[in-house]
Every structure is written in C-alpha cells, then in structure tokens.
Amino acid sequence: MNIVFPQTPLRLREREPIEILVTVNGKRVTVRVDWSAAASLSGGDSADAIRQYFQPRRHEVERAITAHLHARGIPVSGVVDMGLDEMRGLSPTA
Secondary structure, eight states, X not given: OOEEOOOOOOBOXXXXXXXXXXXXXXXXXXXXXXXXXXXXXXXXXXXXXXXXXXXXXXXXXXXXXXXXXXXXXXXXXXXEEEOHHHHTTSOOOO
C-alpha cells in the first residue's frame, strides 16, 4: 500500500471534524478526526489549541492514519473517520 501525506495545512473549522488529505495507491482519501477527540487530546476546545497540539505531532498522526489504513483498508467512500480510541497513542499535551 503506497500512502502519501501531502504537506497541506490542517483544515480546521470549529466543531467540525479535522480533515487530513491522504493519497493511497493514487486515490485521494479524506481522513476525518472527530472534533471532540481532538479537543480531548489537545486539552482545549478551540481551533488554535487543536492546531498547536497537532502540528508538532504530524508524524505521529500520519503513523496512526497509516496503521488504520493497513488494518482496515480503504473505504469505498474515500472517507476515513478516526476517533479518540485510534488517536490515543499521540504524545500527551506539552
């Protein structure tokens, strides 16, 4: 499985899932991280707090996404939803 993470900024809109674009075997896949999961991990409920938490952990986020895709494959819809349980391995709040 060839997984590429284009270096695009996080798409953050208040109270909506965080969207991360990924290319898997040449197909565009959108990975969505639940807002409440991101807020729980970051310790804050604002776009700024979430961005500050996720940006330095981009590599860890990519590893979590890669593990998810290897374990579950690519959904036909092209959308992967990830919750708190799949993101718990990220570093704690700094």
